[in-house]
Amino acid sequence: MKAAYISATGSPDAIQFGDAADPVPGADQVLIRVEASSVNPIDTYVRGGVIAMELPTPYFPGCDAAGVVAAVGEGVQRFAVGDRVWTTNQGLLGRQGTFAERIAVDEDWVYALPDSVSFEDAAACALVGVTAHLGLFREAQLKRGESVLVIGGSGGVGSIVVQMAAAHGARVIATAGSEEKAEKVRSFGAEEVILYKTQSIAEQVQRFAPEGVNVLWETRREPDFATSIEMLSERGRMVLMAGRDAQPPLPVGPFYVKECSLHGFVMFKATPTEMRSAAEELSQLMLDGKIRANIGARFPLDQAAEAHRLQESATLGDSDQLCGKIVVNHRMSSST
Structure with missing residues (x-):
């Protein structure tokens, strides 16, 4: 599969794009084919080493994602192949991130996505909504x-x-x-x-x-x-x-x-129970049209470094370039 990843913390230039091993869902994990992810300020802090956390190698940045269940591990009860889902709280505390075509996520951090809510909107609303x-x-x-x-x-x-x-x-x-x-x-x-x-x-x-x-x-x-x-x-x-x-x-x-x-x-210090309660109400609010995504910019996955550069300029440089969330569309190409 393709992924945006880092081998060591650093500036946005540390983000590479290329092939990575396909993840295999373990027990109680859901394999998600990612359609969209998003960028949060904390993603830039972890990538830059400002927040010291244990990171897998290679490490895919990203807390949020939305997509479709491609496979489930032993013990998964709430999801089946083909379900539309979203997730957050990834890429933190030793967990792998979301800037990849497929990700394996503990079922505790996965939530059902209503059919009428787009993958981009779900990814944009995930961490910020919770x-x-x-x-x-x-x-x-x-x-x-x-x-x-x-x-x-x-x-x-x-x-x-x-x-x-x-x-x-x-x-x-x-x-x-x-x-x-x-x-x-x-x-x-x-x-x-x-x-x-x-x-x-x-x-x-x-x-x-x-x-x-x-x-x-x-x-x-x-x-x-x-x-x-x-x-x-x-x-x-x-x-x-x-x-x-x-x-x-x-x-x-x-x-x-x-x-x-x-x-x-x-x-990201909330318990799975607290997170799920907030996430399920957020999904309902999105379904009811009471919460809508505030998307300020879109990038394809192979331009993840540019997405991080824009987020960093808004967070640390007080730039007025960005108004809202940055979405990474995993089906968009850099030529789009």
Whole structure:
């Protein structure tokens, strides 16, 4: 089979494309013929060696994939050959990744894909959708009618948080970097969008929610806790999913006096049970049309290095080139 892989961590140039051994599903594993995968910031961190993890050799980057079951190993109970499926949480903690024509995945991390949901949409929504669900419901315990501020509403995770919160009956305000991105965020269900380059986030939030927002979803690498606590309501909850190296000061007094709570989490540490619960609800939301993929760019598998280069420029270089998720279409050729 063909695969995009690395033999050692490094820059996007470390990604090669060529032949790799076909995987054989072991006990309790599903062999998936991959139709589409996607790129996440964590994929670039693992590929670059920023996050040290045990990696197979060769290593296929990628957490997410969608495709069709080609074979099942002994003990598999939930899937059969020909089933449409999606997966996430791959390429991490010693598991092989998804940038290959076929992948063998533990059944615990595989979920049924409704017929009406495309492979590209499923791959684009996988990790970000599970992340949004865990953060909003397991961590923040979001309730219908509450208000949510999403920092970065047009991004990969942020766009799903906006949609998921709105679908749950929350009032959503989000930030965006341009009017074009703002229109997209409004289409996802945000009642108000803040153009953060020209508008004060704090002032706009005050107008939207005079008593403060109930949930603040933070995607920036350098959170501003002083301003965030001002924008939170009594017993407001702040969800952190970025800023691995950040060490900003925390105004403890205002934080505890308002009885706020801070929730930091990474989705790949969720248990299989937690992941499956989030994944099954995500599949239903996609089926119902309440969650739609925010795809910003597409690449064929043999241009995986270019896909990583674009993701890295958006994540670390704050480039405006990317709005949404990068999808890798395994049936697309570089000449398409």
